[in-house]
Amino acid sequence: MAKLKERLQLVEKINSRLEQLYQKYRLRWLEESYQARVLEEYAPEGVSTYPPHQISWNAPSPAQSEYCDNAEVQDQE
DSSP states (O other): OHHHHHHHHHHHHHHHHHHHHHHHHHHHHHHHHHHHHHHHHHSOTTOOOOOGGGSOTTOOOHHHHHHHHHHHHHHHO
């Protein structure tokens, strides 16, 4: 009976891990699917984009950088 309980606990642990992986990769798939739909709809033909995992997490957006630079220049004048 003890071996059966051990096997059951092991199976539950493995099942829990597989469920976590399923949720992780399903979320990743949903995000990439959404990004692909947005790009197909709004990006001009022939535009090359970076995959999100190649962009550093804390990188500022270009619009934000341009705005900050212009504001700093105006403040210094």
